[in-house]
């Protein structure tokens with residue numbers, strides 16, 4: 001029951017200010033009694049929890065060590081799905097059937113491509129001699145080629 005009071009104190013505290021929330025949480029812990037008869041509407045509580053969760057997620061995403069390439073493209077977290085297609089996800093996450101990825105997950109002994117380069121998604125998309133016809137081109141290269 002104290003946990004509920006503490007949660008309530010946290011939620012109310014978001015509305016009232018941190019000092020007040022700390023005091024309310026302390027009261028609830030020490031006395032085990034409801035500190036307040038304030039009833040918050042359920043959508044308001046859900047909104048506060050969602051905001052708190054998103055802030056924590058954003059901090060974790062900003063300060064994390066993994067997924068930095070995706071972070072550079074999408075620095076903000078969101079509950080809305082991206083409109084990335086499967087190939088986008090594989091390319092930007094580097095989680096796909098590439099030697100470098102397979103080696104990272106201990107599914108292969110080597111991260112080398114058959115051409116001798118390191119087999120990353122970027123390698124196949126830009127420099128591998130075996131995938132030249134699928135290479136990505138810059139806007140300038142494409143417009144020069146088309147006249």
Ligand SMILES: [Zn+2]
Nearest residue numbers: 113115117128
């Ligand atoms: Zn290659």
